[in-house]
Amino acid sequence: MASSKLIVTKEHRRFIEFADAVRRQKTIGICFGQAGVGKTNSARAYASWDKLEPFLQDWGPRTDEDERMYAMCNRKRAVFYNPQVMTTAKLLKSELRVVSTRLSICVDEHLINQNNRSSPPHDRPGNVQLIIVDECERLNAVAVEYLRDFHDRTQVALILIGMPGMEKQFSRYPQLYSRIGFAHEYKALGQEEIVFVLQRWWTKLGLTLNMDDFTDAQAVGAILRVTRGNFRLIIRLFAQIERVMKINELTTITDEVVDAARSTLVIGYT
Structure with a gap:
């Protein structure tokens, strides 16, 4: 859960550069750092998740006034996901699919409104460009393998966030480890x-x-x-x-x- 209003620090800017690189290269990136240094705050801010999460969770009839949120979905095209304790691969797949589909629908709504086009399929490639998974220590081996397979099949960029040592933990999964394009250490404030x-x-x-x-x-x-x-x-x-x-x-x-x-x-x- 995000805390107070984000203060833009050097580490936050470094995270933005890291996330942009992972998205641009359509690869897998890992971000690790001690608890409380700001990893989650930066990730949620990058995806504007404090604003988009309630909008995507409160799913129901929409009005023309929601175009501002559709436009934000289109600009961000990123999903932030924090797994529950002992999340299974089945639950991970289900929850990610729901939130990704809803984000994709909102992107489509923005494009339809802007370009006066007919509605395209909501799972078309490119609508969701990045998925950020926080607290990856909670994932079991099957869930980790699902994320790797999902990345391979969709080419959606993936950022995995956790505590120091996660890079060594992932070395036990050679299929995933060989695909990691960037590793970023989120440090405490100077x-x-x-x-x-x-x-x-x-x-x-x-x-x-x-x-x-x-x-x-x-x-x-x-x-x-x-x-x-x-x-x-x-x-x-x-x-x-x-x-x-x-x-x-x-x-x-x-x-x-x-x-x-x-x-x-x-x-x-x-």
Whole structure:
């Protein structure tokens, strides 16, 4: 599930370049990185899935006002899919077919409206150009083989997202591994990017981050130590920082405030 509004970082731009290359080459790409660094957010943003997913799930009568969503489907032509725990190949095939067919129908509706053409078949090649599968650790060997076979038969580009080590896991599937055209490591935020992100959060609280101010610099240093550049952890930490400041009627983020917020979180390996 996506978190807050996407902040465009260097890693997000690198993901876009990676996804564009996979789509252009009609190949298979793998993206791996620690939990919470932003892989899912970037993938959902690339497919505009926060907007398209509800539209495709709420399937029913349409109106002329839906053309804007049809146009977005036509521009994106990408499906984001997050499998359930222990998803079977049968369920994977069924769910991907449903969402891909619905996206394809919307693309056709846009083309019909734009070109005043008759309705073509909704599964025609090219309507769906990319499928992004998140949390691939949940897939068993048969499901992975289905994705490889689907790619071979349709030439639809495929991106598989997971934790570090997935590239070694997939080496056990030689038919799939030999088809991987790109591998992308999604890294945690660097210090400059963290400061950029924190400026947004300071602004959200009605404050101004000044790295020349000793108190602000100390607070940023404390956040760096706690989060190690993990985007999801920064979001969780700032929710607690906001709570601590509100309860104590504070107007400045200090390293003590960060430590108090950190004490309320359960933080694992980042």
